Amino acid sequence: EPEVTQTPSHQVTQMGQEVILRCVPISNHLYFYWYRQILGQKVEFLVSFYNNEISEKSEIFDDQFSVERPDGSNFTLKIRSTKLEDSAMYFCASSAGQGPRGLYGYTFGSGTRLTVV
């Protein structure tokens, strides 16, 4: 079964440093997402991306965050200057949209655990 691949699985960074989280979505999917889960809390939507532009972003997704699909296969989330409160699990997801038979797939990656120290 196709998978969404995220790297690294765990990243430790110093406060103020830039981090890039990487995702390889399922190859025929067109819609891409990032979610965040602070330890012990619910999963929160960050941003959705389609046709090389952001479809929607949440209040969490401020100017410190950016997304990019640089080469047609990778989908990255960049945090420019990390804060302690950015420590969380970050999930990438991809989907193929929907058609007459309903939703076509929605798959999560296994996540990147970001620790800001």
Add this chain to the structure above:
Amino acid sequence: AQTVTQSQPEMSVQEAETVTLSCTYDTSENNYYLFWYKQPPSRQMILVIRQEAYKQQNATENRFSVNFQKAAKSFSLKISDSQLGDTAMYFCAFMRPRGSNYKLTFGKGTLLTVNP
């Protein structure tokens, strides 16, 4: 904005028994999807079951079934013949497809423990 409420922060069940996890949601939309995701200690998000709002028939997947009450905006998950491997956090999620956006809104989760 859509909200998803899971009123049971924690639940426990004996192995082989049946347990029901509750979820309610708030929306004025007519076309939407509802999901249950399982998150084991590995923290991976695993789809358990999905329900399309336009379908009256409740979705089932092996030991997992839902009770979808559209008018009451309720979407509970029933796990039959509970197994130790069912121990996990369970999240209810709502999706309202709109244009090129299929974002999920999650509840706070229910931690289910299956006891031997």
